[in-house]
Every structure is written in C-alpha cells, then in structure tokens.
Amino acid sequence: MNLIILFEKDFITENKVRLKDRRLKHVLTVHRAKLGDTLRVGLINGKMGKGMIIKLNEEEMEMEVELSEPNPPPLNAQLVLAMPRPKALKRIVQDVTTMGIKKIYIIKTWRVEKSFWNSPVLEEDSLFENMILGLEQGKDTILPEIEVVKLFKPFVEDRIPDIIKGTRAIVAHPVQDTECPRSIKEPVTLAIGPEGGFIPYEIDMLVKQGFEVVSLGERILRVETAIPVILGRLF
CATH class of the missing domain: 3.40.1280.10 (SPOUT methyltransferase, trefoil knot domain)
Structure with missing residues (x-):
C-alpha cells in the first residue's frame, strides 16, 4: 500500500481521520508505523498529501491530514x-x-x-x-x-x-x-x-x-x- 486511500466517512473533523479496517492492519503489520509517523494519504477522487499519526492501537488509528497535492496525470x-x-x-x-x-x-x-x-x-x-x-x-x-x-x-x-x-x-x-x-x-x-x-x-x-x-x-x-x-x- 503505497498510498492510504481515505473516504469522506473516515473524517471525524475537517482535518482528522479515524481508521479501523484493513488499512489499520496494513499500517500496523506492513508499515510498522508508530505514533508521530507520517504516511502518504489521499482522498478518493480528491487530492493527496500526508497524514501524521496522533493515535494508534490495535483497534483504531487517528491521523491529522493535509491534502494539497495533485494526482499524477492519467495515462493517455x-x-x-x-x-x-x-x-x-x-x-x-x-x-x-x-x-x-x-x-x-x-x-x-x-x-x-x-x-x-x-x-x-x-x-x-x-x-x-x-x-x-x-x-x-x-x-x-x-x-x-x-x-x-x-x-x-x-x-x-x-x-x-x-x-x-x-x-x-x-x-x-x-x-x-x-x-x-x-x-x-x-x-x-x-x-x-x-x-x-x-x-x-x-x-x-x-x-x-x-x-x-x-x-x-x-x-x-x-x-x-x-x-x-x-x-x-x-x-
């Protein structure tokens, strides 16, 4: 998972998301991330950016996200x-x-x-x-x-x-x-x-x-x- 795809339902505030599904499992087992780490994220059909982990355990992860980067151009x-x-x-x-x-x-x-x-x-x-x-x-x-x-x-x-x-x-x-x-x-x-x-x-x-x-x-x-x-x- 080179990019964590976010959905509108993940947002608990304007710039904060909470994840509990397979994305959380991937972060824990593959990225082996910890509190304070920054991951690549992107809003479905929207912009990309970074998410800093502010809460992380076996049940859920919360990130503060900043989405300001464009997507790569599509193949022609x-x-x-x-x-x-x-x-x-x-x-x-x-x-x-x-x-x-x-x-x-x-x-x-x-x-x-x-x-x-x-x-x-x-x-x-x-x-x-x-x-x-x-x-x-x-x-x-x-x-x-x-x-x-x-x-x-x-x-x-x-x-x-x-x-x-x-x-x-x-x-x-x-x-x-x-x-x-x-x-x-x-x-x-x-x-x-x-x-x-x-x-x-x-x-x-x-x-x-x-x-x-x-x-x-x-x-x-x-x-x-x-x-x-x-x-x-x-x-």
Missing part, C-alpha cells in the same frame, strides 16, 4: 477489453488502474464464455475493491470508469465512433503482420480480445470503424500479460 489511453477469465479480470482491473487508465469498457465477444458474465467479479463492489487496490499501488486517488457491455454489434456500430474520436484506435490481434507502434504521442483507444483473440467478423467490424490491427510478434501472450506489454510499447 482508454481500454476496450473482451471479458477475460474472472480471476484474470481482478488482476487486470488492478493493473490498468495502477497504470493510470481512466476509462475501461468490458465487452462481450464471440469467444467469451457465457458463464463469465455470472461471476461476482463483475459486481460493483468487487470492481470497486480492485480499483482501490490499483490506486493504492499507483499512488493515485482518481477512480477509473468501468462500463460492462454485453452486446457487441450495437456497441461497435453505435458507440465506438464517439469513443474513439480524437484517439488512435488500435486493436491487438495475434494473427497480424503489422507490428505494434512504439512511443506514440497521441491518445489511444486500445482494444484487446479474449483468449484466442477476436473472430474475423469482429475484427472486420472494428476495422470499419477506424481501428488499425497490430501484433506483438510470433508469441501469443495471455491477456493480462499483453496489456502491460502493449501499453509499454505505445507509451
């Missing part, structure tokens, strides 16, 4: 992600949140197993929990927006044109000769398919809307591996 990209395996989605949400992506569309495609949509990982509380873990890691307080889309064709035909407007639209696909571009300066909309990739029909629809199809080379990577590799190349 948005993600269109075919629903992966639920266990992988948890890691992906954490990782892309850590990297600074602020808009994520989780979409249904032909190769996405129907059972995935019943996973509790897609529930609002679960997505929120994994976003918080990503923010804590990346020292950021601004939550991404995650939208779950279960109809592929209407999404691509009706909404994608507005979503990709002003961005370079890129779809990663293992069966493609064009190499992924490197170190670009413009905003990006990145589309990633499920395990096995998009089917040809889906690729054709994305291309018609303005996506360019690129590959990472001969090796086929898992989705959770491909995303940071592609973003590393792009930015």
